[in-house]
Amino acid sequence: MDSILVTGNGPLNGQIPIAGAKNACLTLMPATLLSEEPLTLTNAPRLSDIKTMTALLQSLGAEVSALQDGQVIAMSSHDLTSQTADYDIVRKMRASNLVLGPLLARFGQAVVSLPGGCAIGARPMDLHVEGLEALGAEIELKDGYLHAKAPGGLKGAVHEMRFASVGATENIVMAATLAKGTTVLKNAAREPEIVDLVECLRKMGAQISGEGTSTIEIQGVDCLHGATHQVVTDRIELGTYMLAPAICGGEVELLGGRMSLVSSFVEKLEAAGVSVSETEKGLKVARKNGRVRAVDVVTEPFPGFPTDLQAQMMALMCTAEGTSVLEERIFENRFMHAPELTRMGAQIEVHGGTATVTGVEQLKGAPVMATDLRASVSLILAGLAAEGETTVSRVYHLDRGYEHVVRKLEGVGAKIERIKGE
Ligand code: EPZ
Numbered sequence: 001m002d003s004i005l006v007t008g009n010g011p012l013n014g015q016i017p018i019a020g021a022k023n024a025c026l027t028l029m030p031a032t033l034l035s036e037e038p039l040t041l042t043n044a045p046r047l048s049d050i051k052t053m054t055a056l057l058q059s060l061g062a063e064v065s066a067l068q069d070g071q072v073i074a075m076s077s078h079d080l081t082s083q084t085a086d087y088d089i090v091r092k093m094r095a096s097n098l099v100l101g102p103l104l105a106r107f108g109q110a111v112v113s114l115p116g117g118c119a120i121g122a123r124p125m126d127l128h129v130e131g132l133e134a135l136g137a138e139i140e141l142k143d144g145y146l147h148a149k150a151p152g153g154l155k156g157a158v159h160e161m162r163f164a165s166v167g168a169t170e171n172i173v174m175a176a177t178l179a180k181g182t183t184v185l186k187n188a189a190r191e192p193e194i195v196d197l198v199e200c201l202r203k204m205g206a207q208i209s210g211e212g213t214s215t216i217e218i219q220g221v222d223c224l225h226g227a228t229h230q231v232v233t234d235r236i237e238l239g240t241y242m243l244a245p246a247i248c249g250g251e252v253e254l255l256g257g258r259m260s261l262v263s264s265f266v267e268k269l270e271a272a273g274v275s276v277s278e279t280e281k282g283l284k285v286a287r288k289n290g291r292v293r294a295v296d297v298v299t300e301p302f303p304g305f306p307t308d309l310q311a312q313m314m315a316l317m318c319t320a321e322g323t324s325v326l327e328e329r330i331f332e333n334r335f336m337h338a339p340e341l342t343r344m345g346a347q348i349e350v351h352g353g354t355a356t357v358t359g360v361e362q363l364k365g366a367p368v369m370a371t372d373l374r375a376s377v378s379l380i381l382a383g384l385a386a387e388g389e390t391t392v393s394r395v396y397h398l399d400r401g402y403e404h405v406v407r408k409l410e411g412v413g414a415k416i417e418r419i420k421g422e
Contacts, residue, residue, distance in 0.1 A: 001422075003393040004406065006383030007415040008365065011250030014412035016241045018256040018282070019045040020231030022401050023308075024193040025073075026095040027170045028200055028231060029053045032062060032075040033102035034174060035204055037226030039075050044231050046070040046403045048396070052093045056085060060099065080107070087113035087144060093400075094123055094167075100148060101128075101171035104137055105178040109149045114141070119372040121331040127165040131172035134159035135179050156181030156220055164189040164214070164301040170197055176218040177206040183218045190214060191302040192261055196232040203227035235261035236308040237402060240377050242266075242285045244409065246274045247316050247385040249287050252412050257283035264305050268313065271295045272320065294322030294359055299330050311337045311378035318346035319385055320359035328353045337375035340368040344382055344390065365390040370397045377402060384414055391419070 020043040030053070032039040044050060046069065054064045054073075061081030065074045083103045090096040090113040103110035114125060125146065129139050135154040140147050156179045161168060169189040174197075176183035188194070190212050198211035204227045207219035233256045242262070245252040246269060259266060259278055266276045269285070272292040277284050294317055299307040307330035317324040318341055328334045335355050338348045343366045347358040365388030370376030376398040383390030392398075395418070398405060409416050 001393065002395050003391050003419045003421060004380060004395050004398070005417050005419055006365075006380055006390045006392065008384065008386045008388060009413065009415035010248065012245050012248045012252055012384070012412040012414060013250045015253045015255055016408045016412060018233050018238045018241065018254055019403055021045070021193055021196070021234035021236075022047055022049055023236070024196040024232050025050055026053055027098050027193060027197050028229065029057060029073065029075065030098045030102050031174060031197065031200060031204070032057065032077045033060070033080070033099060034106055034177060035224040035226060036078040037076075039204070039226055040228040041073045042071065042228065042230045044071055044073045045234065047401060048399045049093055049095065049401065052089065053095065056089045056096050056099065059086065059089065083107050083109050084111040085113055090115050094118060097125060097128065098167060098170055100146065101132060101175035104132060104148050104150055105154055105175040108151055108153060112146050112148070114144050114146060119336060120334045127161055127163060127168035128171045131159055131161060131168055131185070132175055135172070135175055135183065154179035156183040156218070158184045158186070160186035161188065163187070166191050166194065169194055169216070173198065173208065173216060173218060174201070176220060177201055177208070177224060179218075179220040181220055183220070185216045185218070186214065188214055188216045189301055192232055192235055200227060200229040203229055233258060233261060236306065238262055238283070239265045239306065239309040240312050240381070240402070241408065242269065242276070242283065243312050243316050243381050244384060244412065244414070245285050246272070246287050246292060247319055247381050250413070251284065251286035253279060253282055253284045255282045259283065264303055265309055268295050268297060268305065272316070291319060291321045291359070292316060294320040294324035294357070296325045298327040301330070307331060307334065308374055310334060311374040312381055314338070314348070314355060314357060315341060315378045315381040317357040318348070318359060318363060318382060323356060323358045326355045326357065328355070336371040337378045340371070340375070340379055341382055343368055344386055346382070362387050364388060367391045367393070370394045373397050373401045377405070380405065380416070384409070
């Protein structure tokens with residue numbers, strides 16, 4: 001297994017290009033199942049999760065080709081041969097469950113493995129099931145698989161979700177595009193990735209309004225046609241790299257960044273003493289004078305502070321002046337980066353869903369282990385600011401969600417290299 005060696009090397013300066021959003025691409029790809037005409041995505045990120053979704057769609061009989069070094073994904077679901085998403089693929093990536101709604105809508109049946117838990121939590125699918133059952137689906141759990149059917153087709157309905165689940169919103173919206181009649185989804189998730197999905201579905205002929213608000217209305221249509229869609233910028237990669245000059249000092253321009261994608265995160269950065277400004281190419285982030293100030297963070301559904309930036313923000317708070325309290329309200333076990341940061345001299349106390357961080361003057365490099373996707377990059381950020389060398393092991397987690405990390409950080413002056421493992 002490869003590892004990444006980071007050596008603290010002072011302030012960072014330059015530009016970092018931000019890729020298309022992993023979490024948008026992972027819901028846009030299953031949308032191809034809704035139509036027998038081709039769907040093409042541009043600005044796609046080159047990530048192992050995208051490869052996993054590709055393999056899943058191909059296992060269903062879809063044609064999926066990665067063109068232009070993976071930045072374009074050309075798909076066709078004209079001749080599907082299966083409606084079963086096997087456990088061996090779904091267990092690797094929870095987002096595989098996003099084929100459930102489209103398969104049910106187009107074919108009236110689907111068999112999708114439950115993803116099982118993952119490092120950050122149990123991650124059940126009850127909200128997906130409740131929403132699809134509201135549209136008339138009959139779903140039963142057998143041998144770890146959800147067996148879903150809608151023999152007479154799905155029917156529009158008014159449904160309020162108990163929690164604004166991102167994935168459940170995506171599954172229900174995709175299913176509703178081909179249901180008979182109108183669906184009103186209340187307490188819908190508002191993430192930019194859902195707005196991007198709806199914009200793509202609209203290009204395919206879907207009739208949807210309200211995306212980005214808590215109420216999304218979908219008028220079912222008989223069929224959807226093909227389209228070409230550009231994947232929205234990845235706000236989590238954006239926020240992650242905004243923290244690099246924040247934790248090291250210096251000034252970095254994030255190409256393709258937009259303030260609207262990260263507004264609550266920017267509020268916290270500015271409160272900590274980091275300056276963020278819009279340029280015509282993206283966002284410029286600078287920290288000139290000394291340590292940042294400690295700020296408190298509570299993770300919430302969009303537009304609140306993103307849970308996917310909590311681990312990275314904790315790394316910054318480990319170097320801040322003062323004490324910060326980070327409350328993780330979305331997942332039940334998303335502080336696994338804390339003991340690894342502690343090995344670097346951080347002072348962190350975790351009690352249930354709350355971590356209290358007392359900033360230290362200087363973190364010290366150490367060998368640490370990545371436990372999940374966002375924890376891996378949190379450790380790299382800490383290593384950039386630490387004195388001496390930090391080796392982050394198990395970087396396969398990193399490859400799921402960040403393309404060319406070494407190249408992007410080297411480009412702004414970081415001392416970082418990937419060490420080939422056995
Ligand atoms: C999406 O996961 C993202 N993944 C996650 O990003 C992100 O952390 C999460 O949304 C929250 O923003 C993709 O988009 C592929 P949820 P998702 O359904 O859809 C509970 C990353 O690092 N829940 O909003 O699975 C669930 O257990 C990943 O890129 C139920 O209880 O998130 C969790 O505690 C990590 N029942 C909370 O809701 C359900 O049926 C949020 O889950 C569904 C979810």
